[in-house]
Every structure is written in structure tokens, then in C-alpha cells.
Amino acid sequence: MRSLEEIGMLAKKASVKLALLLQDEKNKALKACAAALIDMQDKILEANQEDVKRSRENGVKESLIDRLMLTPERIKAMADGLIEVSALPDPIGEVISMQLRPNGLTIGEKRVPLGVIGMIYESRPNVTADAFALCFKTGNAVILRGGSDAIKSNMAIVAALHKGLKEAGVTKDAVLLIEDTSREIANKMMRLDDYIDVLIPRGGAGLIGSVKENSSIPVIETGTGNCHIYVDEFADFDMALDIIDNAKTQRLGVCNTCESLVIHEKISKEFIPKLYQRLNAKGIEIRADERACAICSEFTPATEEDYATEYLDKIISLKVVDSIDEAILHINKYNTKHSDAIITKDYNNAMKFHNEIDAAAVYVNASTRFTDGNEFGFGAEIGISTQKLHARGPMGLKALTTTKYIIFGNGQIRQ
Amino acid sequence: MRSLEEIGMLAKKASVKLALLLQDEKNKALKACAAALIDMQDKILEANQEDVKRSRENGVKESLIDRLMLTPERIKAMADGLIEVSALPDPIGEVISMQLRPNGLTIGEKRVPLGVIGMIYESRPNVTADAFALCFKTGNAVILRGGSDAIKSNMAIVAALHKGLKEAGVTKDAVLLIEDTSREIANKMMRLDDYIDVLIPRGGAGLIGSVKENSSIPVIETGTGNCHIYVDEFADFDMALDIIDNAKTQRLGVCNTCESLVIHEKISKEFIPKLYQRLNAKGIEIRADERACAICSEFTPATEEDYATEYLDKIISLKVVDSIDEAILHINKYNTKHSDAIITKDYNNAMKFHNEIDAAAVYVNASTRFTDGNEFGFGAEIGISTQKLHARGPMGLKALTTTKYIIFGNGQIRQ
Incomplete structure (x- = not known):
């Protein structure tokens, strides 16, 4: 097994070549990788069955087994993903601005790859192919460190990607998998700042917290979403009910799902019974403050902790407020800076919410579920x-790039 | 003395108000702060004299005493700096892009403040006023942690800023100084991620390394520059000599100064004696590889370490290479990703250098000394x-902002 240091050096070396690949070459390679995934489908499924068997023996929950399991359809979806990425416009090489300075220097700002990206993620093996595709399309090398549950599947997927890269004449070190899935190796990877330019953790709050705490490499924090919907005193009730229903129940386990409701006191008596009816029909438990519980005896009393919880489950918290200011204070206190929405017909309240909520995405009269790269x-x-440096909100290909200043002179010296 | 936690909370609270200040209000406050610096000049000078006296007693070098020392002219320059910042365009509120999605959602990307910025810096007290001005102009609160040598000066400067803010009716918690200058407090500050959104260290490599290593807050790494100039086989000799002279000797102690030369073998015999003459006249010592030493016996032999050194002194390293590829490999190995230049008349070599050098600023036929916010x-x-995330190269006001997505809907739910 290769040392981490060796993997870092190989990735760094590969990144120099990848940065110079043309769009056509990258797209050809992505298509070859897609074909290789299909070609090697049997081997990938076989490896995946080993992972599933071992995980079941280790008592892994069935919901996680489902995320781990591959089928011919899921492998086809992975391959289709690579082809979709090949069809996207390539951001590399774009000159964002170019100016002529008074002294005759021409200064341009050009989009270039980040270099080497490290990804630490949990059980889904499809992330392996996805992350490779996005990093490769933007001229970056990627070092992957997936979960132990999926290690055999990840090895088989990376072998297929290597086959595709080889056929396209591209260095296979464009994607390197760390086969040692111990926690020590993950911690060591977080200190590999000589070789890795950016670290992106994808997974639960525990993983992300540990990376944030331990990494000496710049990190892009992704994910946790304690998203709010505030129903203003000037809300359209039907719209509010439709949006809350969609934002809470369309998918329970994702980060842009609504986890907490804030209701204006003036409409609470009329709105809360309708809300209960709607969410109860979908099996959602509501944990609410005293005032709301007084209106609807079916609610469970909420604790302070409830307001800070990303349930990812059939539960939602609720608080009644006396003003939009109180709503904004409450949301800014408990949100995870992900996505929050107001439902209102009032112009000033809509603008105020947009201005004062501190989050990556702030909505007026729409579901928080739209915070997503494809929807954007x-x-x-x-x-x-969910951090403020570099990229905020859904990250597309541009988030995997940086810029460099290119300066054209004809002998200028500084006075 | 306030606890660090308390300072963090005050800054966070202030940042909410500062984010909503209008351009006119911020500019008025900056001018009031400038006037307050002049008003309180005597107190600032008195405090500074204490710092200077104590530092001399502690045996601080005279070059550092010079950086620490304030005069009426230097205080005037600080005040002028605040007024200059007030005259700059305010990036906050700019909507960078806005699109109408197929489902009728309008999605805009709006520039907003980062929130709370932490600055850790060394002896220069002028940084106190500068950093405040830039953070305040962009609607951020700032927590300052200056060096112990300058603590009394920093306290007096911050008192003047507080007076100006008060007169303008703005919360004085826009700028908070940590008065405890112990290393323990600096280390604790680096873990204050509940309150500080971004940490910017300004100082030597030791300080920056320690922040990078210990911070759980996202860091913007600034500074160290091991800048190269490559004299290509197709260089104009006079231009090369003028640019090298400027880049090495105009100011010795700054990060965009040239610290290393790379010379193509084909021109080395003719160019190196001219180079020696030019730099020797300015008292610059040249540490060179064997081939260059064989051409000029006055050179000192270079060690591996020389190539990696940012001298900030009257010394420069030199290496002879056989090709532009070797030059690029050498530069990418030893540079600090700051600024590097090629001197050439050849189109393909100029383009190759722009494409393949990994640095924040890559120059053709100009001095590296131009890497500077004002010059850009x-x-x-x-x-x-000198990092790749968020901002690369000189950072102006925009580097102190982030964006948020503002979404205008009329009842959209996700399908």
C-alpha cells in the first residue's frame, strides 16, 4: 500500500499536467471513464456485494445499506453523470477581467484549477465517480478517502476510472484512492498541506466538525442545514401550507429540508390548526413553544435543543413570535446559515428578511428545497x-477553481 | 479586562448592525474617525513614546523601533488613509448576477459582509487604523490583536476610533482590541469560530505558520514572497537588468521583492557579467550555482536552502538552466506562489510561462514589485x-465580502 506522502506527491505531479489539458481532452477522458464503468460493471457489483455482506455482518443499519448498495441501474446513473459533466461548459481559462493600467501594464484575472483537492466522505460509493468528474473537469487532481463500508466498491470504481483515463491517454493519478480507511489516516490526510490545496468533507456533522477542527489545509465546509420558514402576519395561508409541506416532507434526509417553523402571533390562532391538519396527515410530529401548544393540544412541548436540531426525520420545531424582528433574531440564532424562507405578501417585510437573515440562500415565497446546484x-x-469564504451556497464547477493574475508588460518598473 | 468570549459576542452583535449601515453612514463615520485621530494626536504620541521606551529597554532592534514609532506625520498619514477608504466605492449590496429560472424563481447573488474579521499582526501600529477602515467600509466588525510592543499605541488609536464612531452615532464595537498580548490569548482567539468568521494574520512566516496550524477559523494566508525572475534566452538584456534592479533593490523588506534569479544557459556567459556589475554596484550579494560561479568568481556558491529563502536583505540567489521547462520546474518547486516574472521577446515562451507558473501573479516583461493593491x-x-481559496493576490475591499443568494418566488415548490 502506498504511503500518504507518496499519494500526495503523485497527485501534485498529476495536477501540473491536468491543469494544461484542453477541454476536448478532458471531455473525451470523461466519456472513456463512463464507458469503463459500464465495461467493468460486473467487477464493481461483485466488489459491492462484498461490502454489503461485510456491512450487514457488522450490523450496519438497513437505511445505510441502501445508500451503499449498487445495482446495474445505479452504475448506469454514475456513468451518465460523467457524460453530463463532460457536456458542461469548462470554466478553466476564462479571463474574468482584464484592464490596462495607467503605466501600460495589462492585468488579467484568469480562472485556473485549485490543484489537488482532497475529499473525505462516507458510505455512498457514487460520490467516488461524481467527485472525480467535477474535479477532473476543472483540471484538478483528486485524492479520495471514502468510508470503510464502501472500500471494495470504491476500489473497483477507481480501477474503472483508471482504465478510462488510460484509454484516453491521461495520467491515472488524476484520481487517487486512499485504501487505508483508519481514522489515523484521515487525521494525517488533514495535515497534508504540502500536497493538498483544499479539503472538502461530505458527510454528517461529526465528520465535518472533525475536519474543521483538525485540518491545516483550507477547508470548504458543506452541509448541515437547520432551515427555517417564517410565516409572516401577511402570509397567504394556502401558499404557506404548500411551501411548508413541500419543504418538510418532499425529502426528509437532505440538508435543504425545513426543520423549524416560525409563526407570527397575529395569525397563529387561525393558521396553526390548518398547519397541524396538513402536517399531521403526513405523519410529522410538531414540537412547539407554549403559545403554540395552547392553540393545538396535539403538539409536543419544544426544548431549547429542539430549535437547534437538524432532525432529518418526521419532526419539525415551531415557535410563535410577536414581530418580524423577533423572527429574524430567532432564525439568525439557530440557523446553520444554509437556507431560510419568509412567506409574506408585504413588500417591506420581504426586503427586510432578504437583508437581515444571515444564510447562504434567503427565500421569499418559495420552498427551501431549491438550494441545490441543479436547481440554481x-x-x-x-x-x-455553509461557510463564508470562497464559496457560499450550492457549489458548481467554478467553486473548484481559483484565479491567477496574468500581467503583460513591456519593461515596466515600479517608481 | 474583558474576556475573549465577551469580545467575540460584542463583535458578533455589532456586525449585525454594521451590515445594514448605508454607504453614506459608513463614509461619515470614517471621516469622523480620521478627525478623532488628529484630535487625540497628543495622547497617541504619548502612548507611543511609552511603547518605544519599553521596547528599547527590552532590546528591540532599531529597525523594528522605526516601524513602531509614530510621529505627527505618521498620524496624519493614518487619518488620510481613513479618508481615502471613505472615498472608495462600497462593494456591499452589489448584485453580481441575477437570473430568472425556468420555474419562475428569480435568483440573485448579492455581495454582503463576511461578519466578524479577526486580525493578528505584529508591531506596526498603523495597521490598527488601516485594518479597521477596510473592515468597517465593508460592513464588518473587526477584532484586533496587535503585538505587545505596540499595545499602548494600539489602545490609544482604538480609543480615537471609538470617539469618532461615537460622534457618528455608530456602535464602537465595530472595532475591538484584545489588550492581553500573551501567546495563550492569540491561540485561544484562533479557536473562536463561534464568533469570528475569518482570520487574517499579517506578519512574518512564523506568525502565519502558527495561525495556519492552530486556527479552527477559516484563514486567509498572506504574505511570504520568494519571487523569481527568469531571464529567457530571448530576453532583451537592458530590460532584464532594469527589471531585476528594480525588483530586487527598490525595497528590500517587502514580499514582492525578487529573491531569486533563473538564467538561460545560452545567454549566461554574456548576461551574467553585466548582471554582476549592475547588482554589485547596489551592494547585492549573489549566491549562485556552479555554472554561474564558473562565469563570475565573485559569486558565493548557493546551497539548496538559498533557493528556498526569502532574504528580505541585500542577497539574491541565482541558477542557470538549460531550458524554459527547467526554469518553470525550478520556480514552481521553490516559489511561495506569490509573484514570478519572465523576461523574453519570444511569444511562445511568454505564453508558456503565464500558463505553467503556479503563482498569484505571473509577469511577462515587468517587475514583480507591482503585486500590490494600489498598483492593481x-x-x-x-x-x-498566497492561498488559493477565496482570494488570491492583492486583496482589496471585495476580499472582505462574501455573497448570499437572494431568491424571489411566488409560491414555488420543488417537484
């Missing part, structure tokens, strides 16, 4: 950033 | 980023 028109998504 | 037309500079 980016064509692909490497994750949703 | 940004009007101000918070530092020069």
Missing part, C-alpha cells in the same frame, strides 16, 4: 457550502 | 493572499 442552474454540484 | 487599481489593500 449550475448543472452539477460538489456540495453546499 | 484596488485603491486599498488588506494584504496579499
Whole structure:
């Protein structure tokens, strides 16, 4: 097994070549990798069955087994994903701005790859192919560190990608898998700042917290979403019910799902019974403050902790407020800076919410479920950033690039 | 003395208000702060004299004493700096893009403040006023942690800024100084991620390394520059000599100074004696490889370490190479990703250098000394980023902002 240091060096070396690949060469390679995934489908399924068997023996929950399991359809979807990425416009080489300075220097700002991207993720093996495709399309080398449950599947998928790269005449070190899935190796990877330019963790709050805490490499934090919907005193009730229903129940386990409701006191008596009816029909438990519980005896009393919880489950918290200011204070206190929405017909309240909520995506009269690279028109998504540096919100291909200044002179010296 | 936690909370609270200040309000406050610096000049000078006296007693080098020392002229320059920042365009509120999606959602990307910025810096007290001005102009609160040598000066400067803010009716928690200058407090500050959104260290490699290593807050790395100039086989000799002279000798102690030369073998015999003459006249010692030493016996033999050194002194390293490819390999190995230049008349070599050098600023036929916010037309500079995330190269006001997506809907739910 290769050392981590060796993997870092190989990736760094590969990144120099990848940065210079033309769009046509990259797209050809992505298509070859897609074909290789289909070609090697049997081997991938076989490896995946080993992973599933071992995980079952280790007592892994069936919901996680489902995320781990591959089928011919899922492998086809992975291959289709590579082809979709090949069809996206390539951001590399774009000159974002170019100016002529008073002294005759021409200064341009050009989009270039980040270099080497490290990805640490959990059980889904499809992330292996996805992450490779996005990093490769943007001229980056990628070092992958997936979960132990999926290690055999990941090895088989990476072998297929290597076959595709080889056929396209591209260095296979464009994607390197760390086969040692111990926690020590993950921690060591987080200190590999000589070789890795950016680290992107994808997974639960525990993983992301550990990376944030330990990494000496710049990190892009993705993911946790304690998203709010505030029903203003001037809300259209039907719209509010439709949006809450969609934002809470369309998918329970994703980061842009609504986890907490805030209701204006003036409409609470009329709105809350309708809300209960709607969400109860979908099996959603509502944990609410005293005032709401007084209106609807079916609610469970909420604790302080409820307001801070991303349930990812059939539960939602609820608080009644006396003003939009109180709503904004509450949301900014408990949100994870991901996505929050107001439902209102009032112009000033809509603008105020847009201005004062601190989150990656702030909605007026729409479901928080739209926070997503595809819904935002980016064509692909490497994750949703909840930090403020570099990228905020859904990250498309541009989030995997940086810029460099290119300066054209004819002998200028500084006075 | 306030606890660090308390300072963090005050800054966070202030940042909410600062984000909503209008351009006119911010500019008025900056001018009031400039006036307050002049008003309180005597107190600032008195405090500074204490710092200077104590530092001399502690045996601080005279070159550092010079950086620490304030005069009425230097205080005037600080005040002028605040007024210059007030005159710059305000990036906050700019909507960078706005699109109408197929489902009728309008999605805009709006520039907003980062929130709370932490600055850790060394002896220069002028950084106190500068950093405040740039952070305040962009609607951020700032927590300052300056060096112990300058603590009394920093306290007096911050008192003047507080007076100006008060007169303008703005919360004085826009700028908070940590008065405890112990290393323990600096280390604790680096873990204050509940309150600080971004940490910017300004100082030597030791400080920056320690911040990078210990911070759980996202960091913008600034500074160290091991900048190269490559004299290609197709260089104009006079231009090369003028640019090298400027890039090495105009200012010795700054990060965009040239610290290493790379010379093509084909021109080495003719060019090196001219180079020696030019740099020797300015008192620059040249540490060179064997081939160059064989041409000029006055050179000192270079060690591996020389190529990796940012001298900030009257010394430069030199290496002879056989090709532009070797030059690029050498530069990418030893540079600090700051600024590197090629001197050439050859089109293909100029383009190759632009494409293949990995640095924040890559020059053709110009001095590396231009890597600077003012020279790039940004009007101000918070530092020069040598990392790839968020900002790369000279950082103007935009580097102190992030974006948020603002979404206008009329009832959209996700299908």
C-alpha cells in the first residue's frame, strides 16, 4: 500500500499536467471513464456485494445499506453523470477581467484549477465517480478517502476510472484512492498541506466538525442545514401550507429540508390548526413553544435543543413570535446559515428578511428545497457550502477553481 | 479586562448592525474617525513614546523601533488613509448576477459582509487604523490583536476610533482590541469560530505558520514572497537588468521583492557579467550555482536552502538552466506562489510561462514589485493572499465580502 506522502506527491505531479489539458481532452477522458464503468460493471457489483455482506455482518443499519448498495441501474446513473459533466461548459481559462493600467501594464484575472483537492466522505460509493468528474473537469487532481463500508466498491470504481483515463491517454493519478480507511489516516490526510490545496468533507456533522477542527489545509465546509420558514402576519395561508409541506416532507434526509417553523402571533390562532391538519396527515410530529401548544393540544412541548436540531426525520420545531424582528433574531440564532424562507405578501417585510437573515440562500415565497446546484442552474454540484469564504451556497464547477493574475508588460518598473 | 468570549459576542452583535449601515453612514463615520485621530494626536504620541521606551529597554532592534514609532506625520498619514477608504466605492449590496429560472424563481447573488474579521499582526501600529477602515467600509466588525510592543499605541488609536464612531452615532464595537498580548490569548482567539468568521494574520512566516496550524477559523494566508525572475534566452538584456534592479533593490523588506534569479544557459556567459556589475554596484550579494560561479568568481556558491529563502536583505540567489521547462520546474518547486516574472521577446515562451507558473501573479516583461493593491487599481489593500481559496493576490475591499443568494418566488415548490 502506498504511503500518504507518496499519494500526495503523485497527485501534485498529476495536477501540473491536468491543469494544461484542453477541454476536448478532458471531455473525451470523461466519456472513456463512463464507458469503463459500464465495461467493468460486473467487477464493481461483485466488489459491492462484498461490502454489503461485510456491512450487514457488522450490523450496519438497513437505511445505510441502501445508500451503499449498487445495482446495474445505479452504475448506469454514475456513468451518465460523467457524460453530463463532460457536456458542461469548462470554466478553466476564462479571463474574468482584464484592464490596462495607467503605466501600460495589462492585468488579467484568469480562472485556473485549485490543484489537488482532497475529499473525505462516507458510505455512498457514487460520490467516488461524481467527485472525480467535477474535479477532473476543472483540471484538478483528486485524492479520495471514502468510508470503510464502501472500500471494495470504491476500489473497483477507481480501477474503472483508471482504465478510462488510460484509454484516453491521461495520467491515472488524476484520481487517487486512499485504501487505508483508519481514522489515523484521515487525521494525517488533514495535515497534508504540502500536497493538498483544499479539503472538502461530505458527510454528517461529526465528520465535518472533525475536519474543521483538525485540518491545516483550507477547508470548504458543506452541509448541515437547520432551515427555517417564517410565516409572516401577511402570509397567504394556502401558499404557506404548500411551501411548508413541500419543504418538510418532499425529502426528509437532505440538508435543504425545513426543520423549524416560525409563526407570527397575529395569525397563529387561525393558521396553526390548518398547519397541524396538513402536517399531521403526513405523519410529522410538531414540537412547539407554549403559545403554540395552547392553540393545538396535539403538539409536543419544544426544548431549547429542539430549535437547534437538524432532525432529518418526521419532526419539525415551531415557535410563535410577536414581530418580524423577533423572527429574524430567532432564525439568525439557530440557523446553520444554509437556507431560510419568509412567506409574506408585504413588500417591506420581504426586503427586510432578504437583508437581515444571515444564510447562504434567503427565500421569499418559495420552498427551501431549491438550494441545490441543479436547481440554481449550475448543472452539477460538489456540495453546499455553509461557510463564508470562497464559496457560499450550492457549489458548481467554478467553486473548484481559483484565479491567477496574468500581467503583460513591456519593461515596466515600479517608481 | 474583558474576556475573549465577551469580545467575540460584542463583535458578533455589532456586525449585525454594521451590515445594514448605508454607504453614506459608513463614509461619515470614517471621516469622523480620521478627525478623532488628529484630535487625540497628543495622547497617541504619548502612548507611543511609552511603547518605544519599553521596547528599547527590552532590546528591540532599531529597525523594528522605526516601524513602531509614530510621529505627527505618521498620524496624519493614518487619518488620510481613513479618508481615502471613505472615498472608495462600497462593494456591499452589489448584485453580481441575477437570473430568472425556468420555474419562475428569480435568483440573485448579492455581495454582503463576511461578519466578524479577526486580525493578528505584529508591531506596526498603523495597521490598527488601516485594518479597521477596510473592515468597517465593508460592513464588518473587526477584532484586533496587535503585538505587545505596540499595545499602548494600539489602545490609544482604538480609543480615537471609538470617539469618532461615537460622534457618528455608530456602535464602537465595530472595532475591538484584545489588550492581553500573551501567546495563550492569540491561540485561544484562533479557536473562536463561534464568533469570528475569518482570520487574517499579517506578519512574518512564523506568525502565519502558527495561525495556519492552530486556527479552527477559516484563514486567509498572506504574505511570504520568494519571487523569481527568469531571464529567457530571448530576453532583451537592458530590460532584464532594469527589471531585476528594480525588483530586487527598490525595497528590500517587502514580499514582492525578487529573491531569486533563473538564467538561460545560452545567454549566461554574456548576461551574467553585466548582471554582476549592475547588482554589485547596489551592494547585492549573489549566491549562485556552479555554472554561474564558473562565469563570475565573485559569486558565493548557493546551497539548496538559498533557493528556498526569502532574504528580505541585500542577497539574491541565482541558477542557470538549460531550458524554459527547467526554469518553470525550478520556480514552481521553490516559489511561495506569490509573484514570478519572465523576461523574453519570444511569444511562445511568454505564453508558456503565464500558463505553467503556479503563482498569484505571473509577469511577462515587468517587475514583480507591482503585486500590490494600489498598483492593481484596488485603491486599498488588506494584504496579499498566497492561498488559493477565496482570494488570491492583492486583496482589496471585495476580499472582505462574501455573497448570499437572494431568491424571489411566488409560491414555488420543488417537484
